[in-house]
Amino acid sequence: MTDDRKTLHSSHRRQLLQAMGAATGLAMVPELSWAQPGGELTVTNWGGDWNDRTVKFIEAPLVESKGIKIVRALNLEPERKAKLLAEKNLPRGTIDIAHFSGADAFELNEQGIWETLDASKIPNLANVRAPLRSPYFVPWVFGGVTIAYNPKFIKEPPTSLADLWNPKYAGKLGVLDQSFFNWIYMAALVGGGKMNNVDPAWAKLAEMKNTMKPRIYPTHQQLAAGFASEEVWISANYSARIAQWAKDGVSVRSAYPKDGAITIVFGAAMPKKAKNKEAAYLYLNALLDPKGIGQYAQASMYAPSVTNADVPADVKAAIDFTAEQAKSFQNVDYAYQAKNIAAWLERWNKEFKA
Numbered sequence: 001m002t003d004d005r006k007t008l009h010s011s012h013r014r015q016l017l018q019a020m021g022a023a024t025g026l027a028m029v030p031e032l033s034w035a036q037p038g039g040e041l042t043v044t045n046w047g048g049d050w051n052d053r054t055v056k057f058i059e060a061p062l063v064e065s066k067g068i069k070i071v072r073a074l075n076l077e078p079e080r081k082a083k084l085l086a087e088k089n090l091p092r093g094t095i096d097i098a099h100f101s102g103a104d105a106f107e108l109n110e111q112g113i114w115e116t117l118d119a120s121k122i123p124n125l126a127n128v129r130a131p132l133r134s135p136y137f138v139p140w141v142f143g144g145v146t147i148a149y150n151p152k153f154i155k156e157p158p159t160s161l162a163d164l165w166n167p168k169y170a171g172k173l174g175v176l177d178q179s180f181f182n183w184i185y186m187a188a189l190v191g192g193g194k195m196n197n198v199d200p201a202w203a204k205l206a207e208m209k210n211t212m213k214p215r216i217y218p219t220h221q222q223l224a225a226g227f228a229s230e231e232v233w234i235s236a237n238y239s240a241r242i243a244q245w246a247k248d249g250v251s252v253r254s255a256y257p258k259d260g261a262i263t264i265v266f267g268a269a270m271p272k273k274a275k276n277k278e279a280a281y282l283y284l285n286a287l288l289d290p291k292g293i294g295q296y297a298q299a300s301m302y303a304p305s306v307t308n309a310d311v312p313a314d315v316k317a318a319i320d321f322t323a324e325q326a327k328s329f330q331n332v333d334y335a336y337q338a339k340n341i342a343a344w345l346e347r348w349n350k351e352f353k354a
Contacts, residue, residue, distance in 0.1 A: 093273030144261025
């Protein structure tokens with residue numbers, strides 16, 4: 001599959017494009033010309049294979065090789081958010097770079113956490129797909145929620161998110177609690193709602209709970225184990241995760257729904273209170289290095305944010321999206337989600353999980 005992301009046309013896209021005034025005119029940016037940064041750089045990120053790959057393809061060869069010592073603070077989003085908010089009013093913080101999804105980064109930007117980036121210090125921004133650009137967030141890789149199914153039991157690939165409600169798969173539907181918001185969005189779309197109106201989701205989720213008897217899994221890894229044990233035949237997850245599981249030998253395939261894939265963007269930002277901003281700029285530029293991001297994309301199966309990633313054509317076809325698929329992307333309205341997600345979680349726990 002291929003995709004230049006030119007067709008991201010949701011409110012997310014409009015927000016990004018309206019916000020990137022400071023990032024326009026990036027096509028011709030000079031090479032880094034300031035004194036070589038050094039010292040210590042504190043990076044907070046997810047752990048596990050996500051961090052292992054970040055170290056292998058970006059941090060070790062492109063940052064630490066420059067004499068910068070990286071201190072890694074590995075934890076989940078709530079801990080990262082709490083730390084950044086606690087340091088907001090300090091003269092100097094302890095975090096220089098923070099990895100987040102685009103939605104979480106937006107939420108923190110609304111609270112005044114991020115530095116407005118100097119694009120001249122991140123030359124590789126020139127190659128970021130235009131709809132992904134932001135004045136405070138460096139997008140790294142992206143993906144979309146597609147249908148995961150076991151071809152051993154489901155011979156014809158599912159075509160719509162509505163297939164997650166097919167009674168034929170009752171008792172064999174796996175639901176990922178870790179990304180509850182995506183299930184709310186999918187239920188809303190099937191129920192006639194939109195990405196900025198999930199009110200119809202709750203009736204559809206009640207229907208799913210009563211008729212499908214879903215198995216709920218806390219993490220991606222446990223859902224993968226459910227597919228491996230064949231207790232799950234159908235689910236939905238990021239296409240990259242599904243591709244990883246298939247690569248690891250799990251009998252699972254990805255089907256792009258005609259309703260569109262709910263997108264997610266991952267990247268990093270610099271807090272205003274960062275203690276080593278010059279090294280942080282070098283790090284953000286390294287994230288977009290054509291070779292490094294290409295290697296990371298191949299290992300993670302997420303599509304790279306840049307147009308010049310060093311990725312073989314066959315791999316690109318496996319991890320990216322076609323222009324036709326991009327037309328139906330369901331992009332998150334970050335402002336709407338940030339305003340409502342706490343209430344969604346409470347209702348999800350009380351009504352769907354209980």
